Amino acid sequence: MVEFLNCFGVKPGGKQEFFTVWLEVNTYMRAKPGYVGHTLYRSLSPDATYRYVNTAQWESAQACQEAHDQGFRELAGALAQQGVTSTPSPYELVHDGRQPTIRLAYC
Amino acid sequence: MVEFLNCFGVKPGGKQEFFTVWLEVNTYMRAKPGYVGHTLYRSLSPDATYRYVNTAQWESAQACQEAHDQGFRELAGALAQQGVTSTPSPYELVHDGRQPTIRLAYC
Numbered sequence: 709m710v711e712f713l714n715c716f717g718v719k720p721g722g723k724q725e726f727f728t729v730w731l732e733v734n735t736y737m738r739a740k741p742g743y744v745g746h747t748l749y750r751s752l753s754p755d756a757t758y759r760y761v762n763t764a765q766w767e768s769a770q771a772c773q774e775a776h777d778q779g780f781r782e783l784a785g786a787l788a789q790q791g792v793t794s795t796p797s798p799y800e801l802v803h804d805g806r807q808p809t810i811r812l813a814y815c
Numbered sequence: 816m817v818e819f820l821n822c823f824g825v826k827p828g829g830k831q832e833f834f835t836v837w838l839e840v841n842t843y844m845r846a847k848p849g850y851v852g853h854t855l856y857r858s859l860s861p862d863a864t865y866r867y868v869n870t871a872q873w874e875s876a877q878a879c880q881e882a883h884d885q886g887f888r889e890l891a892g893a894l895a896q897q898g899v900t901s902t903p904s905p906y907e908l909v910h911d912g913r914q915p916t917i918r919l920a921y922c
Contacts, residue, residue, distance in 0.1 A: 752904075753904050
């Protein structure tokens with residue numbers, strides 16, 4: 709399992725515009741081979757460095773890499789046009805401190 | 816539920832030193848009222864903007880805020896001494912795309 713994390717810097721007032729494009733990209737990516745799941749977090753503070761943080765789980769690094777194809781780039785290009793910054797990179801989960809009962813309730 | 820997210824910039828060669836302090840801070844924080852759970856991700860690419868990304872779940876924003884007390888600051892101060900950068904901020908989960916069967920297996 710690979711975790712693909714991405715922190716998005718979004719200009720003030722651009723949250724809805726970002727989310728619309730993010731949904732389009734997400735719909736495209738979740739149909740790709742090896743896609744497992746995702747979460748999207750939105751900041752509660754206007755001072756946050758990143759307005760949104762996205763995690764995506766892929767079966768393998770190869771599946772993740774192949775999914776970021778030309779179709780993805782065409783859709784995601786709209787985010788760059790909005791002035792959105794991003795920090796896309798693959799990660800591994802190295803410390804899982806979710807409590808069992810909470811994990812079931814939370815998931 | 817509040818998600819407290821933090822991206823850490825760690826100098827090359829500083830991963831183990833970071834992780835040692837992070838474990839101390841984590842042990843301190845998980846004993847606090849309102850603590851729910853956490854995950855720690857480590858980058859797989861040397862080019863990643865952030866070497867580690869930490870998520871922590873708290874029952875409320877108030878519990879999260881109160882947990883970041885003087886004891887926390889004394890422990891976390893060691894990270895600043897290492898030259899570690901961070902982006903601490905509260906978030907909310909706005910899109911959960913984890914698949915039910917995977918959620919159980921993954922959690």
